[in-house]
Amino acid sequence: MNENEREFFTLVDEDGSEIEFEKIGEITLNEKVYFAMIPAEAAENAQNDGGFCEYVVLRLEKDENGEDTLVSVDDDDEFDNVADVFDDMFSEEIDYDGN
Numbered sequence: 001m002n003e004n005e006r007e008f009f010t011l012v013d014e015d016g017s018e019i020e021f022e023k024i025g026e027i028t029l030n031e032k033v034y035f036a037m038i039p040a041e042a043a044e045n046a047q048n049d050g051g052f053c054e055y056v057v058l059r060l061e062k063d064e065n066g067e068d069t070l071v072s073v074d075d076d077d078e079f080d081n082v083a084d085v086f087d088d089m090f091s092e093e094i095d096y097d098g099n
Contacts, residue, residue, distance in 0.1 A: 007022065007023040008020055008022050008023075008040055009022075009070070011037075019039060021037040021038065022037065022038055023036070024036050024038055024055060025055075025086050025089055025090065027085050029081065029082055034057055034060070034073070034082045035058045035059075035060065035070065036055040036056070036057055037055060037058060038055045038056070055086070056072070057079060057082050057086065058070040058071060058073070059072075059073050
């Protein structure tokens, strides 16, 4: 993925702090849209180190005003199902031959 394709979101945590995240994946499962995201700072470090960092899973929903909002996935079964799909997707993207 080149620099122009990267998507960043500024999210507000429970304490009201703003944190910039990079979207690293998006899937639709059971008619719901989920994003895999990592903190932007971690994304830069992972790219520089050639490594991988843990990601968070957020679900896209409409708020009371009809605006798109991202919410955490609190249901363990739902989270596990979504994380399994992302894990499979990310493992397919790894090029073990270096080509």
